[in-house]
Amino acid sequence: MQNAKTREAYAKARSLMPYGVSSNFRYWGDDTPVISRGAGACVYDADGNEYIDYRLGFGPVILGHGHPAVVERVQQAIVDGTCFALTGEWEIRAAEKVLRLLKWPDLMRWTTSGTEATMHAIRIARAHTGRERILKFEGNYHGNHDYLLFSTAGAWPGSMGSRRSPIPVASTSGIPRHVTDYVITVPYNDVELLETTVARCAQDLAAIIVEPVMGNCAGITPVAGFLETIRRLCDEHGIVMILDEVKTGFRIANGGAAEVYGVTPDMATYAKALGNGFPVAAIAGRRAVMETIVPGQVMQGGTYCGNAVGVAAADAVLDMLEREPVLEQIAAQGRKLMQGLGEILSQAGVAHHLLGHGAMFGLVLGTDEPREHRDWAKTDRQRYEHLMLGLVQHGVMPDLDSREPWFLCAAHDDGLIDRTLERFETVLKTL
Ligand SMILES: Cc1ncc(COP(=O)(O)O)c(C=O)c1O
CATH class of the missing domain: 3.90.1150.10 (Aspartate Aminotransferase, domain 1)
Known part of the structure; x- marks a missing residue:
């Protein structure tokens, strides 16, 4: 090659x-x-x-x-500077479009990558519920931070134990051993196992995070009732439902998988198609959950969150998606x-x-x-x-x-x- x-x-x-x-x-x-x-x-x-x-x-x-429309918008933005450590006007303009296209969320915050978005989303969920454990699905990938880098599609099934009692397998060396205590893994698309697992540990669960389509495992789609069961279990037990729409968002529909499958999460993470290749990502959610973020109490931040380069790119992409x-x-x-x-x-x-x-x-x-x-x-x-x-x-x-x-x-x-x-x-x- x-x-x-x-x-x-x-x-x-x-x-x-x-x-x-x-x-x-x-x-x-x-x-x-x-x-x-x-x-x-x-x-x-x-x-x-x-x-x-x-x-x-x-x-x-x-x-x-x-793409010329994106390049032009980014060029327009960067001549006025890109990083102010205060809210920029581009952020407001593009945030309004994100919420308008997605329809269901009340509030959003900008981040720079999908990894940051899921990392912050689970922190918000933990702060919101006062619980610590996260349930994720085998074969789902949610970015490179330690908390969710378990049983991704790189894990060999032979190492993952039986389907009835799966072993969360770290995808890399370097994750502190005890982080595993905070992760529960379940095979994707198995409604019955999901129900029994949640029944066993609901009082410890802050969030269930899921890729609505397996964007990191051959595009496998959710069977009928799978996402709906997650929604129901989260409602029954006060667990935060996080849809990781980093791959599906602004790609499979303007409203992402939430629109396609008709399931509304409490929080969702977006990146990738949002910026047509520029580094930009977002966490969107219901007001009650997003208002868990409180300066001095619950932290979400980063020097480049809302950077004009990524946000201007998002603004151009969202314009295109809205118009045509x-x-x-x-x-x-x-x-x-x-x-x-x-x-x-x-x-x-x-x-x-x-x-x-x-x-x-x-x-x-x-x-x-x-x-x-x-x-x-x-x-x-x-x-x-x-x-x-x-x-x-x-x-x-x-x-x-x-x-x-x-x-x-x-x-x-x-x-x-x-x-x-x-x-x-x-x-x-x-x-
Ligand atoms: C579903 C999903 N979530 C999160 C991420 C992490 O996003 P990023 O690579 O922007 O950190 C990815 C990356 O491929 C992803 O596919």
């Missing part, structure tokens, strides 16, 4: 940064690509090779790389691609499943449809990786790992979808 300049650039990166990357998820081994620019739905490596991009920065780029049916168009293109991939695989006799939503869908190879992370582990991951590697070599770039969904943006037009399908068919024949 590396021609001369890319190889040289990556060698230099390796001499400067561990494994030559700024995030472990970006390491592809010795031939990790180095990207020099993006335009619309394509990215270009250091040698100028073009790739149709279905990773989109792991989801943020919703309008297209370097952008997300509907992206979803339609995604469904077209899903259908095309499905037909090619079926004609070749390859057992597969296409999961999720048009704007963010998963593809897994195998006969059984996964409903949770433990099922995903039984799919043919190696064959998938081979197929994707072939595609990358033919200028189409989904992630090599089937846990990571295919993401589409507004710039994936018919021509790019057709080209993707042609190349997919070619690569499949060569395997």
Whole structure:
């Protein structure tokens, strides 16, 4: 995957940064690509090779790389300075749009990344309830802080114990041992287990946090009644329900998964598509929960929270989403691609499943449809990786790992979808 300049650039990166990357998820081994620019739905490596991009920065780029309306708004903002340690006017302007598009929340706060958003959300939930433990689902990822980095899709199911009494597995060394005491893990989509677990420890639970669609495990969707059960249990036991909409928010609908599935959480976290690739995130919630934040009593803050660069980008994205049916168009293109991939695989006799939503869908190879992370582990991951590697070599770039969904943006037009399908068919024949 590396021609001369890319190889040289990556060698230099390796001499400067561990494994030559700024995030472990970006390491592809010795031939990790180095990207020099993006335009619309394509990215270009250091040698100028073009790739149709279905990773989109792991989801943020919703309008297209370097979208002119976003670039222009950010340029407009930055000439007046970006960081004032006081509320900026851009924050107010964009916050009004966030709440208008989402409809259900009363209040919101800006953060810079999804990690910060979920970290703060669980602190608010703990302060609100006076309880300490958090229930999360196996295969869900909520960012890089210690409190929720357990039993993510990177955990090997063999280490996670029985489904009836799951072991929370730390996804990294370096998390203090006792942090595990604060985490309870449950397999995704198992309503019965969820009910029995909550019945056992409800009085200790501050929050149940959930990815409404498994954006970090092949786009697996919630079975009917799963999100509704979380809502009901939270209501019955005074637990804060947190929807982690970092991947689904401003991507699968203007109102995110809360709108699509008709479930209203107490708090939700947003990032990624909100900024089209600029660093911006948000926590939104019901007034009673958000008003738990009180200066001097319950802390939420950060030097770059509400920074004009990210917030101006969000302002431009939200304008576009409000004015035009952008997300509907992206979803339609995604469904077209899903259908095309499905037909090619079926004609070749390859057992597969296409999961999720048009704007963010998963593809897994195998006969059984996964409903949770433990099922995903039984799919043919190696064959998938081979197929994707072939595609990358033919200028189409989904992630090599089937846990990571295919993401589409507004710039994936018919021509790019057709080209993707042609190349997919070619690569499949060569395997
Ligand atoms: C569902 C979900 N929550 C939280 C995060 C963390 O967001 P960030 O990478 O912006 O810190 C991610 C990142 O992929 C995510 O997918």
